Amino acid sequence: MAKAYWVATYRSIGNPDALAAYAKLSGPAIAAAGGRILARGIPAHVYEVGLLQRTVLIEFDSVEAAMAAHDSPAYQDALKLLAGGAERDIRIVEGV
Incomplete structure (x- = not known):
């Protein structure tokens, strides 16, 4: 079975406090579901x-x-804290 990658890009962050509250719950919820955060932040460079x-x-x-x-349910609880605080795109891509 191929691994999968969840790629989230934030188009805008209108409420940094909502993002911080979301992050406190989302990280543990993702880890509990078997997710491993490999990278996060602003790209070092774009082309x-x-x-x-x-x-x-x-x-x-x-x-x-x-x-x-x-x-x-745990991630959905975290997501409620982000509502209206950011616009983003989440994609799930199967590994090769």
């Missing part, structure tokens, strides 16, 4: 039409595990 946006890369054992983490 082509890349944007200097906060990016988070999380590894899971499978696409199903990544989706289950996102849909878990």
